[in-house]
Amino acid sequence: MQWWGPLVAGIFIATATQQILNTLGTGFWLAFGIGGRAGLSTVDLGVEIGTIISFWIALFTGSWVMARTCSSMNKKTALLNGAILWATTLALGIFGSAAAIFSNLQNQAANADPSQVRQLASQAAKVAWSFVIGSAIGLVIAMMGASVGARKPGTRA
Numbered sequence: 001m002q003w004w005g006p007l008v009a010g011i012f013i014a015t016a017t018q019q020i021l022n023t024l025g026t027g028f029w030l031a032f033g034i035g036g037r038a039g040l041s042t043v044d045l046g047v048e049i050g051t052i053i054s055f056w057i058a059l060f061t062g063s064w065v066m067a068r069t070c071s072s073m074n075k076k077t078a079l080l081n082g083a084i085l086w087a088t089t090l091a092l093g094i095f096g097s098a099a100a101i102f103s104n105l106q107n108q109a110a111n112a113d114p115s116q117v118r119q120l121a122s123q124a125a126k127v128a129w130s131f132v133i134g135s136a137i138g139l140v141i142a143m144m145g146a147s148v149g150a151r152k153p154g155t156r157a
Contacts, residue, residue: 002070002071005069006065006066006067006068006069006070007066007081007084007085007088009065009066009069010062010063010065010066010067010069010085011062011066011085011088011089011092012062013058013061013062013065013066014058014059014061014062014063014085014089015058015062015089015092015093017054017057017058017061017062018054018055018057018058018089018093021050021053021054021057021058022050022051022054025047025050025051025054026047029047029050048130052130052134055093055134055138056137056138056141058089059085059086059089059138059141059142059145060141060142060144060145061145062085062089062142062145063081063082063085063086063141063142063143063144063145063146063149064145064146064148064149065149066081066082066085066146066149067081067082067145067146067147067148067149067150067151068149068150068151070150070151071151072150072151072152073150073151074150074152075147075150077150078143078146078147078149078150079143079146079147081146082142082143082144082145082146082147083139083142083143085142085146086138086139086142086143090135090138108120
């Protein structure tokens with residue numbers, strides 16, 4: 001049970017890293033006026049891509065910190081702990097995001113004609129597939145971070 005503390009620390013590091021990178025990305029978009037020069041869909045796409053990349057960087061960093069702060073672990077344990085960190089950060093972040101997305105879609109669909117509802121359903125499907133693929137890649141990245149950060153049994157910091 002000596003890995004619970006490092007796991008919680010890794011989750012906090014991952015969450016903080018993602019928040020900082022998201023804020024930095026938003027500041028970049030606003031400071032350079034990209035939103036004013038590009039169409040709204042371009043801004044949305046840029047924010048989505050930035051959010052995904054910041055999530056991946058945060059997962060790698062959090063998993064690396066988690067594995068590095070554990071006394072020692074073999075690669076299989078590091079991979080498992082990286083997967084646990086991924087699942088926990090995903091569960092923490094998904095509830096707010098999913099609720100906001102589906103609330104927005106529901107509000108749009110309430111005042112839409114059938115063709116617009118079909119278009120919204122198509123957009124929702126794209127968002128869902130992007131989430132699944134991005135999350136799967138995030139799992140691999142979290143496991144890589146944990147594997148890179150793991151110290152072999154018998155080594156000291």
